[in-house]
Amino acid sequence: MNDVMEMLYLSGNDVLPGEPMARWTSLGIGGKVKALVLPHSDRSLLDAIQILREAGEKFRIMGMGTNLLVSDEGIDEFVINTSRITGVCINGDLIVADAGLPLKRLCHIVSSAGLSGLEELYGIPGSVGGAVFMNAGAYGKEVKDVLEWVELYDGGKLEKVDVKDLGLGYRKSGVGDRIILRAAFRLKKEDPEKVWAKMEEILQKRLSKQPVFERSAGSLFKRPRPDFYVGSTIEKLGLKGFRVGDIMISEKHAGFMVNKGNGSFKDAIRLIEKVKRTVKKAHGVELETEVIIWK
Numbered sequence: 640m641n642d643v644m645e646m647l648y649l650s651g652n653d654v655l656p657g658e659p660m661a662r663w664t665s666l667g668i669g670g671k672v673k674a675l676v677l678p679h680s681d682r683s684l685l686d687a688i689q690i691l692r693e694a695g696e697k698f699r700i701m702g703m704g705t706n707l708l709v710s711d712e713g714i715d716e717f718v719i720n721t722s723r724i725t726g727v728c729i730n731g732d733l734i735v736a737d738a739g740l741p742l743k744r745l746c747h748i749v750s751s752a753g754l755s756g757l758e759e760l761y762g763i764p765g766s767v768g769g770a771v772f773m774n775a776g777a778y779g780k781e782v783k784d785v786l787e788w789v790e791l792y793d794g795g796k797l798e799k800v801d802v803k804d805l806g807l808g809y810r811k812s813g814v815g816d817r818i819i820l821r822a823a824f825r826l827k828k829e830d831p832e833k834v835w836a837k838m839e840e841i842l843q844k845r846l847s848k849q850p851v852f853e854r855s856a857g858s859l860f861k862r863p864r865p866d867f868y869v870g871s872t873i874e875k876l877g878l879k880g881f882r883v884g885d886i887m888i889s890e891k892h893a894g895f896m897v898n899k900g901n902g903s904f905k906d907a908i909r910l911i912e913k914v915k916r917t918v919k920k921a922h923g924v925e926l927e928t929e930v931i932i933w934k
C-alpha cells in the first residue's frame with residue numbers, strides 16, 4: 640500500500656493516510672479511512688483514479704462532506720476529496736465550474752458577473768459536484784433547472800453529458816459511480832445588485848429557519864411526497880429536541896439532526912431509526928434519509 644501512497648503523492652495529490660472523516664464532514668462524525676486524497680487539478684484526480692484502480696484499491700469520492708454520515712469504525716477504502724479543484728470559467732451567460740468549487744463561492748462569482756439563476760441555491764453548503772450529484776435545491780429551485788451539461792469520468796473515458804441524460808430528480812441523480820469533473824450552468828444577465836439582494840434575502844430565510852451554526856448535514860430525510868413536510872411532522876410527533884447521546888433533532892428545525900459535541904455514528908443511526916419508526920406508526924409513511932450513509 641505504501642507504493643500506492645507514493646504514486647498518489649508523486650502524481651501531485653496531497654495524501655493523508657489514516658485520516659479521520661470527522662474532520663472532513665459537517666456533522667463532525669466518522670472514523671479513519673485508508674487515506675484521504677486531495678487532488679489539485681483534473682490531472683492529479685484522473686491519475687489518482689488510475690493508480691487506485693490499477694492497484695485494485697477501492698475508493699469513494701466526496702466534495703465538502705455536508706451531506707455525509709460516516710461510520711465511526713471508518714472505511715477501509717481511499718477517499719478522494721475534490722475540494723481543492725476549484726477553477727471556474729465564464730463565457731457570456733454560460734459558467735463552467737470545477738466539481739470542488741464551493742456552491743457559495745460560485746454564487747458570489749456569478750452575482751459579481753451580473754448573472755442570475757443560482758440565487759435560491761445560495762447558502763447550500765457543499766461543492767458543485769455534490770450539488771449536481773444530489774440535485775440540490777431550495778426555495779423552489781433545483782440544480783437541474785439551471786444546469787446545461789456536466790463532464791463525467793467513468794474510469795475509462797471522459798464524457799460530456801447533457802442535463803436531460805443525467806437522471807436528475809428530487810435529491811437524486813443517475814451519476815452512479817462516475818465522477819463529476821465540472822458542470823456548466825446557463826444563467827441570465829441581470830443587474831448584479833438585484834442578484835445580490837435576492838441572495839441576501841435567501842440567507843435571511845435560512846438563518847431564520849435552519850440551525851446554521853450547528854453541526855448537521857442538512858435535511859435528514861427526503862420528503863416522501865410533495866405535500867408531506869417531514870420537519871413539521873416530526874415536531875408534531877413530539878420529537879423536536881429528542882436526543883440520543885449527543886445527537887439531537889434540532890430545536891430550531893425538526894427536519895435537521897444536529898451533533899451537540901461528541902455525537903457518534905451509532906447514536907445517529909439509533910435516532911434515525913426511532914424517528915422512522917414513530918413516523919411509520921403514526922402516518923404509515925416510510926421515510927428515506929436524504930443524508931448519505933457511508934459504512
Ligand SMILES: Cc1cc2nc3c(=O)[nH]c(=O)nc-3n(C[C@H](O)[C@H](O)[C@H](O)COP(=O)(O)OP(=O)(O)OC[C@H]3O[C@@H](n4cnc5c(N)ncnc54)[C@H](O)[C@@H]3O)c2cc1C
Pocket residue numbers: 665699700701702703704705706707721738762763764765766767768769770771772773774775776777814817818819820849850851855856857858931
Ligand atoms: C446547514 C445545511 C443546510 C443544507 N441545506 C440544503 C438545502 O437547502 N438543499 C439541499 O439540497 N441540500 C442541503 N444541504 C445538504 C448538502 O449541503 C447538499 O446535499 C450538498 O449539495 C452536498 O455537497 P457536498 O460537496 O458537501 O457533497 P458530499 O457530502 O461530499 O457528497 C454527497 C454525495 O455526492 C457525491 N459526490 C460529491 N462530489 C462528487 C463528484 N465530484 N462526483 C461524483 N459524486 C460526487 C458523494 O460521493 C456523495 O454520495 C444542507 C446541508 C447543511 C449542513
